[in-house]
Amino acid sequence: MSMRKISFGEAIREAIDEEMARDSRVFMIGEDIGAAGSVFKIFTGLQETYGPERIIDSPISEAGIAGIGVGAAMTGMRPIVDIMFGDFTTMVMDQMTNQAAKTHYMSGGKLKVPMVLRTTMGAGRASAAQHSQSLHVWLSHIPGMKVVVPSTPRDAKGLLKSAIRDDNPVAFFEDKTMYAWAGEVPDTEYLIPLGEAEVKREGRDITIVAISSMVHEALSAAEALAEIGVEAEVVDPRTISPLDTDLLIASARKTSRALVVDEGCQQYGVTGEIASVIADGAFYYLDAPVKRLGAMDVPVPFAPTLEGATIPDAPAIIEIAKILCGKA
Amino acid sequence: MSMRKISFGEAIREAIDEEMARDSRVFMIGEDIGAAGSVFKIFTGLQETYGPERIIDSPISEAGIAGIGVGAAMTGMRPIVDIMFGDFTTMVMDQMTNQAAKTHYMSGGKLKVPMVLRTTMGAGRASAAQHSQSLHVWLSHIPGMKVVVPSTPRDAKGLLKSAIRDDNPVAFFEDKTMYAWAGEVPDTEYLIPLGEAEVKREGRDITIVAISSMVHEALSAAEALAEIGVEAEVVDPRTISPLDTDLLIASARKTSRALVVDEGCQQYGVTGEIASVIADGAFYYLDAPVKRLGAMDVPVPFAPTLEGATIPDAPAIIEIAKILCGKA
Amino acid sequence: MAIDRNGSPAPDAEAWLELYERMFKIRCFEEKADDLYTRGHMPGIAHLYIGEEAVAVGICSVLRSDDYITSTHRGHGHCLAKGADPYRMFAELLGRSDGYCRGKGGSMHIADQETGNLGANGIVGGSTSIVAGAALSAKLRGTDQVAVAFFGDGALGQGQLYESMNMAQLWQLPVIYVCENNYYGEYTPNNLTIAGEILDRAKAFGIEAQEVDGQNVLAVQRAAQTVVERARAGQGPAFLQCTTYRYRGHHVGDVDRPYRTRDEEEHWQQNRDPLQNLKQEMADHTQVTPEVVNELETAVRTEVERTAEEALSAAAPSVSEVGLHVYA
Amino acid sequence: MAIDRNGSPAPDAEAWLELYERMFKIRCFEEKADDLYTRGHMPGIAHLYIGEEAVAVGICSVLRSDDYITSTHRGHGHCLAKGADPYRMFAELLGRSDGYCRGKGGSMHIADQETGNLGANGIVGGSTSIVAGAALSAKLRGTDQVAVAFFGDGALGQGQLYESMNMAQLWQLPVIYVCENNYYGEYTPNNLTIAGEILDRAKAFGIEAQEVDGQNVLAVQRAAQTVVERARAGQGPAFLQCTTYRYRGHHVGDVDRPYRTRDEEEHWQQNRDPLQNLKQEMADHTQVTPEVVNELETAVRTEVERTAEEALSAAAPSVSEVGLHVYA
């Protein structure tokens, strides 16, 4: 399959462009996504193509536009609600949790809410505590929601197209530090199903489960570990709800060691769920405890010297992997 | 120490009454808490004692009153914000997460937010999906927040008094099904420090970590298990953030088996964090995988026949414990 | 289409009788629901619409079945007025699988797609943005459907309503905001919770707003007719404040009602009963005889009783259904 | 206290000069901040207040240092106007430990308890309920402090503002809502996001509201004087819409500004500059000579430059501080 290189941001844009072209029920609503093309400048020109009725600039009303998404989805549309910073999903928790995620169940399967909540995650831009959070674990706790955390342009495009076509509410988290990163995507149309993890690098000595941008930290850690004879298998869940537990457990059973890396805060975060799933499912195969590496449990500080210390990175991954593999 | 029996609701009320009498900075704001004495009827008469200025009936504005709590706490008061149903905490996540929990840190330690967010949890009343959730894991994920989940009148009173005196934002979750349950409390004033777990029943064969009302399911399960020779140790964290990891790990190391029970949904819930902490800290002592029992990952259904099936209970605990202890 | 005598054409006996029948059906349904609760057949609680029948019936009398409504915790009246089947409603109240939600929703979550009812809602104000989404959907799909939001005076406390009104007016969405002002939110009189003038809250966004006597079904119908026609013609949203009164407690269990006087209750029931009002109108201005009305009443009551008893013998959903409908 | 010439007593040269000095200091500070960013010294971004100086200075000129203000992402001007020290502000912008937040907050989170500044805020509308809490606190503590909320026109989209205004009016809280209407929210002109009349949104709650020329510091001061005195006397909240304009981009990196015309920008800078306005007033109505003004300008600019350079050589916080201040 012939490929071409595009950025993560372009991948997001292409997915939306293709789905809007193919399905008139798809529209997007959010702040500064129209003429401005979003604050991350990934949608430049999209409003010219689809008009202000389908690329809707909203007031600064996160709760309101999320609710509008729910109502539009219930009545035959496929809204994409754009929440600029993941930190602001704190304002749409009621609409997503009490309405979007529960409507299908509460109505005994009659009503559907096929909407996508697109938002961001990831620190590292000196944006301080209210513009740097990775809050993807919250909606993963809510039955009825699906939660996607792509790590590459290829996954981002294929998964977003699937999310838009999904009949359920899907929260889609984009690491804002990755928008400019380039990667290969197929030339022709493709979809990546929700709920399937992918092995990003094969290895026999340790399983490193990594999420979103942490996949790249894990991969560079794996390179360094290879030099000391440790072959790490890097597994990317890609969708954290539903979670592809089979693949995660199989990998850990094979390598007998596991480390889970995520940029959300460690306490009560994604690493806890995944680590406990592996520790249970691979219990009789493990040579060492399953370790977790989440963001430091502090609000993200502004000063870059401090901020850097809170984010999981390759060196930290290497250090833990070495200990687990008795190479420390 | 001489004791007397009071209900869980009376314990909550006594804690607030005593702290309001002792500290003029303490006040409470919420819906129908004044003349109505709360929809759970636990505050009857409190407004007569302290007046409408200190027991404030608010409009139905959860976000607004949470924000008011933050502002009042920043400026020398000690507000208690009453959010009737835990399901409605979905509306105060921004105020709690982006403001209350981060203010002290973002201000470099200058500002403090000594407020208590009181709310409920727990299903079983045929109240359906929007009035039955246990969402305590969300704020436990947020650094800067403390989260308390009492299981007895004694703990509830002592912990709430400590929460009100604490200089940090504290989320306090009361299982609404326990308000009428009676239990012993000391006659004289007492406090229970936040962050200390308690062994509610000693045992040598398996550690059952249980939260809030699940403690009582665990205790009755333990009685049944004793009859077949399995001595379960029931540990109640009481505060899930900060979490008393030492006690939990020590107990699991002693018993070599552990089960974590919580009424929040299992996926990405409290059980994941605690199970992964134990699986890691007690790894070399465990004879079996750490198991988790959370609520079924579905919205809480209305029909009692269905609802009952979603809530963890003694029979389910017994079944898992038997398997872990090779008695199945 | 019935127009009251201040309008033209002349009184339409048949139409008036139909309005009466619908209101009477709601009253019988609610009295029966109360009876089912009192006799211990209905799990949980329900919020009765008795006394407010003219609002739902007047508004829905000018709607098409493909028009949308969003409803509240006090939703039985809206549901019936929009054309729902009492049997399936009773079955839902009783948690049976013949219910509109197969027993999963209960009183507070009945939805009926066929009649355009997007659902009752347990979140006060929760549907105020959903309704704008349904209206936006209609606009994007190029239909002339309108969307009506029923909400109580308590929902005026929720910021979401203002976010919704701002966008509905900006985008000229076909939304009718129907505020059912019954002067209380739960146990709190709304002079404690509402500052300023209710109508001004809509006018501030440039939205046409008027007050209507919610006990006069003909007045409600006339007001609704105008604003619905405007909305259908693409002339944007409107706001109706319907003053009304709930005869019963906040919910079926609220029998003492210490927060209001018996005199006040009697005043409304004696002088402002929507059923008596219309009966009088018919007596004064049509040939409809008391006998005809009595016959109709007997027929309706018998039918409601029959469906209730039928629902009592309907099957409960099998436990195997608990995991169904979480995802579409 | 300066009162403009439409009022009495006669022009007070000294007071006017002081107002001028404060406004000029803000402008110098912001120009320097921009310079620090452009030269790559400042991490992250900052939102400059240039062009809007008269609003913060006019309002704060009638406040006591124990009065509270809550601020926004565009907060430098409010901070300085309330009396903050430029050195500690620059140090914070640069992420140094001498900063107001020890480098943890940065531009968007500067708070200064000593001068009653409860903090800038990265959440649009985030402080609108916090300010009501501060005002409630003052009322409960029996002080006559007032609390001023600065917020942009964009915050009119946030429902929280309406919840706050409702409660402030209900409880007659000493809150002054200062809406800085600069006609844009980020890259979107606010005619796309605001329906109806801004002032009506406050009047709807019974709150006294007026529009003020935000480029005329004397007009702002006069308006503020009246409403602050009323609030201090316990006569409740008020709302001021100050029309103004930001000369620079939304943030320091927004240099192209395709969303508005250069003509529009020039019009404001040429004809409505707050500094030029006041200079003219002084020339026309006082003995203050251009020389005096020039001397003052040089002195202020030199001082601002000096503090910035000093801040540049201040120490960054040690990494060991990252875990401090999470909990009080």
Ligand SMILES: Cc1ncc(C[n+]2csc(CCOP(=O)(O)OP(=O)(O)O)c2C)c(N)n1
């Ligand atoms: C967000 C939210 N807050 C609080 C409640 C609890 N509650 C249920 S009904 C109600 C009062 C609603 O009053 P109103 O809107 O006037 O409707 P009414 O009951 O008078 O018809 C309250 C506070 C809720 N269901 N949702």
Ligand SMILES: Cc1ncc(C[n+]2csc(CCOP(=O)(O)OP(=O)(O)O)c2C)c(N)n1
């Ligand atoms: C809740 C929230 N939504 C969105 C943003 C992103 N954002 C930052 S500033 C801004 C525009 C604010 O406009 P306005 O309130 O008019 O203030 P101005 O920048 O014009 O001074 C937006 C949308 C935010 N910080 N918070």
Ligand SMILES: [Mg+2]
């Ligand atoms: Mg009401």
Ligand SMILES: [Mg+2]
């Ligand atoms: Mg603006």
